[in-house]
Amino acid sequence: MSETFVGIQIGAISFIDEGVEQVLDILQERAGVNALLISALSWSIGNAGRAAFGFPDHGAQEADNLRGGGFFAPDPRYYSKTFMKSFAAPDELYRGFDTLADVIPAARQRGMSVYTYYCETSSSAIRSIWQPGFQHFLDRDHLGRMATRPSLLNPDYKTFWHSVFADWLNNHDLRGVLWGIERQSPLMDIFRGDSSTGFDEYYLAEARARNINVERALAGYRAIDDLLRRIRGGEKPTAGVFVMVLRQLLHYPEVLMWEKLWLDSHHAFYRELAGLVKFYDPAYEFGLGIWQVINTYNPYLRAQYDQSEYAPYADWFKPVLYHTPAGARFADFAASWQSAVLADASPDGVYSGLANVLGLEDFIAPRADGPLAGFKPEYVREWTARLIEETGKPVYPGIGVGVGHNGVSKEITPQEIREGVLAGLDGGASGVMISRNYSEAELRNLAAVGDALRERGLI
Numbered sequence: 100m101s102e103t104f105v106g107i108q109i110g111a112i113s114f115i116d117e118g119v120e121q122v123l124d125i126l127q128e129r130a131g132v133n134a135l136l137i138s139a140l141s142w143s144i145g146n147a148g149r150a151a152f153g154f155p156d157h158g159a160q161e162a163d164n165l166r167g168g169g170f171f172a173p174d175p176r177y178y179s180k181t182f183m184k185s186f187a188a189p190d191e192l193y194r195g196f197d198t199l200a201d202v203i204p205a206a207r208q209r210g211m212s213v214y215t216y217y218c219e220t221s222s223s224a225i226r227s228i229w230q231p232g233f234q235h236f237l238d239r240d241h242l243g244r245m246a247t248r249p250s251l252l253n254p255d256y257k258t259f260w261h262s263v264f265a266d267w268l269n270n271h272d273l274r275g276v277l278w279g280i281e282r283q284s285p286l287m288d289i290f291r292g293d294s295s296t297g298f299d300e301y302y303l304a305e306a307r308a309r310n311i312n313v314e315r316a317l318a319g320y321r322a323i324d325d326l327l328r329r330i331r332g333g334e335k336p337t338a339g340v341f342v343m344v345l346r347q348l349l350h351y352p353e354v355l356m357w358e359k360l361w362l363d364s365h366h367a368f369y370r371e372l373a374g375l376v377k378f379y380d381p382a383y384e385f386g387l388g389i390w391q392v393i394n395t396y397n398p399y400l401r402a403q404y405d406q407s408e409y410a411p412y413a414d415w416f417k418p419v420l421y422h423t424p425a426g427a428r429f430a431d432f433a434a435s436w437q438s439a440v441l442a443d444a445s446p447d448g449v450y451s452g453l454a455n456v457l458g459l460e461d462f463i464a465p466r467a468d469g470p471l472a473g474f475k476p477e478y479v480r481e482w483t484a485r486l487i488e489e490t491g492k493p494v495y496p497g498i499g500v501g502v503g504h505n506g507v508s509k510e511i512t513p514q515e516i517r518e519g520v521l522a523g524l525d526g527g528a529s530g531v532m533i534s535r536n537y538s539e540a541e542l543r544n545l546a547a548v549g550d551a552l553r554e555r556g557l558i
Contacts, residue, residue: 103529103530103531103552103557103558104133104134104415104493104495104529104530104531104532105130105131105132105133105134105530105531105533105548105552105558106132106133106134106135106136106214106417106495106530106531106532106533107126107130107132107134107135107136107532107533107534107537108136108138108146108216108532108533108534108535108536108537109122109135109136109137109138109536109537109538110137110138110141110146110147110148110170110198110536110537110538111137111138111139111147111170111193111196111198112147112148112149112158112159112163112165112192112193112538113158113536113537113538114196114198114201114202115192115193115196116149116158116159116538117157117158119201119202119205120205122537123205123206123209123211125157125542125545126537126545127209127211128549129542129545129546129548129549130533130545130546130548130549130552131548131549131552131553131557131558132211132533133210133211133212134211134212134213134214134274135202135206135211135212135213135214136214136215136216136277136532137198137199137202137213137214137215137216138170138216138217138218138536139169139170139171139198139199139215139216139217139267140168140169140170140171140186140215140217140263141167141168141170141217141218142165142166142167142168142225142226142227142230143165143167143218143220143222143225144163144165144167145220145502145535145536146216146218146220146279146535146536147165147167147170147536148163148165148167148536148538149161149162149163149165149538150501150536150538150539151539152504152505152539155501155538155539155540155541155542156541156542156543157542158538163190163192164190165188165190166188166189166190166229167188167190167227168186168187168188168189168227168229168230169186169187169188170187170188170193170196170197170198170199171197171198171199171200172187172197172200173185173186173187173263173266174266174269174270177262177263177265177266177269178262178266180258180261180262181255181258181259181261181262182232182235182255183230183232183233183236183255183259183262185231186230189229199215199267199270199271200271203271203272203273204272207272212274213271213272213273213274214273214274214275214276214277214384214386215267215271215273215276215277216276216277216279216388217276217277217278217279218278218279218281218388219278219279219280219281219282220279220281221281221282221283221390221392223246223247223248223293223294224247226247235253235255236249236250236253236255236256236259237249237250237299238250238253238296238297238298238299238302239296239298239299239300239302240285240294240295240296240298241285241289241295241297241298241317241320241321241324242321242324243298244294246294246295246296246298246299247294248282248296250296250297250299250301250302251282251364251365251367251368252299252301252302252305252364253299253301254301257368257371260372261375264276264372264375264376264379265375265379268376268379268380268383269379273383274383274384275376275383275384275385275386275414276372276376276383276384276385276386277386277387277388277417278369278372278385278386278387278388279387279388279390279417280365280369280387280388280389280390280393280404281390281392281393282296282365283392283400284297284358284361284362284400284403285297285298285320285357285358285361286320286323286354286358286399287397287399287400289320289323289324289327290327290399290435290436290439290440291435291439292327292328292331292435292439295320296361297357297360297361297364298317302360302361302364305360305364306357306360309356309360311353311356311357311360312353315351315353316351316353316354316356316357318351319347319348319350319351319353319354320351320354320357322347322350322351323344323347323348323354326340326343326344326347327340327344327439327440330438330439330442331438331439335442339443340439340440340441340442340443341440341441341443344440358403362403362404366408369387369409369412370412372385373385373412373413374412384414384415385412385413385414386413386414386415386416386417386495387409387413387415387416387417388416388417388418388419388497389404389406389416389417389418389419389486390419391418391419391420391421391425391428392432394406394418394419394420394482394486395420395425395429395457395459395482396428396429396432396453396457397432398453398456398457401457406486406489406490407489407490409490410489410490410491410492413490413492414492414493415492415493415494415495415529416486416490416492416493416494416495417494417495417496417497417532417534418482418483418486418494418496418497419497419534420478420479420482420483420496420497420498420499420519420523421497421498421499421502421534421535422462422473422474422475422476422478422479422498422499422515422519422522423473423474423499423502423508423509423510423511423515423519424473424499424502424504424508424509424511425473425474425478426463426464426469426470426471426472426473426474426508426509427469427470427471427473427504427506427507427508427509428504428508429450429453429454429459429463429469429474430450430466430469430470431506432453433446433449433450433453433466434446434449436449436453437449437450446466447465447466450466450469451466459474459478461475461477462474462475462477462478462481463475470506470507470508470509471507471508471509472509473508473509473515476515476518476519476521476522477522478522479496479498479519479522479523479526480522480523480525480526481526482496482526483496483522483523483526483527483528484526484527487526487527487528493529493530494523494526494527494528494529495528495529495530495531495532496519496523496526496528496531496532497532497534497535498516498519498520498523498531498532498533498534498548499511499519499534499535500516500533500534500539500540500541500544500545500547500548501534501535501536501537501538501539501540501541501544502534502535502536502539511541511544512544513543513544513546513547513550514547515544516544516547516548516551517547517550517551517554520547520548520551520552521551521554521555524551524555524557531548531552533545533548
């Protein structure tokens, strides 16, 4: 097999719908895939289910209405310390299929590497409501309500993941694990009008240990939330929205102290998982996937998540650089901020201002044309080169060969894919990560990856 990393993210549903050997044939013959990133545990349709926004030219042509969970048979020996012992996906489609035991031997026989893949999604809409006991992992929001996502300081949640990793790495012929980072801090959840996380008893205890005034921090978050809710309702403060947000942050400096606490807890969790992977075998790889909202769209998150800080414990990176739908996604992000924290400015002003601050002005079209224009492929080259420079680690840019968008977006074509792959290679990439999920990708676009790699003599 080629030494150039050619990975693809894939869920169990594709092997069930199309057959293990047939899928592996397609991946190798069309795209030169030599690494599978399997969503062995997921509650996200985007990461593990059938296509959510139109079906491609392969696989079943009906929604699977994924409930999700584990798509492998847990080994009870590794779950003695967690109450979460039974978490198999209840979906009838998956009965009798083990995505690790049934796929890994066939892949390894072909010389393909296999990794497990899990993504800590940002969406509060992805809820494991069927999973008995999952509510004991959940965080609290800044109003004291039960949140919709787990707390990374919850010892029970960490013990669960320790058990899963032990099971994966001791029982299966894996090369390593890819962990996807897609979480936003509580302030950013409030900015986008979503429920927040980071306020359960474990966060409160850590805040007190750091001498952060909990009551003032909560008051600050609530004041900003109340302000932005009123702005979305049409209120226009005389002092201006952005000035009012800054005023609250200056009045409640405990908010930014809490933001640092939240970020530290996430970094600590990622380091913990990386160390656990290496405990089982130093040769195992720990890869990190970096969300596009973090690395591209949101200036606050880009400042918060200093990518160089991952270098000491990540073996490689998969930055999400889906340049084709990026035009629509960036326009949506700009519109979200223009409706609240940047409501003082016009839609065009926010769109252009964010683009300038983020260094995107050379890669985008004007706002009116942005969704159907996408980002230029040179964006992939530039962002790949930056991440390599910042970390000194191999980078496998995530190219959106098939990724949906709920709205108007540029069509993904073989030419778009070819240009994106070549741009990543020109930026110094050590390979490519075919994304977001094989179940979403047209075969012609999959083949375009292989064509680009053959053009460079890499497969």
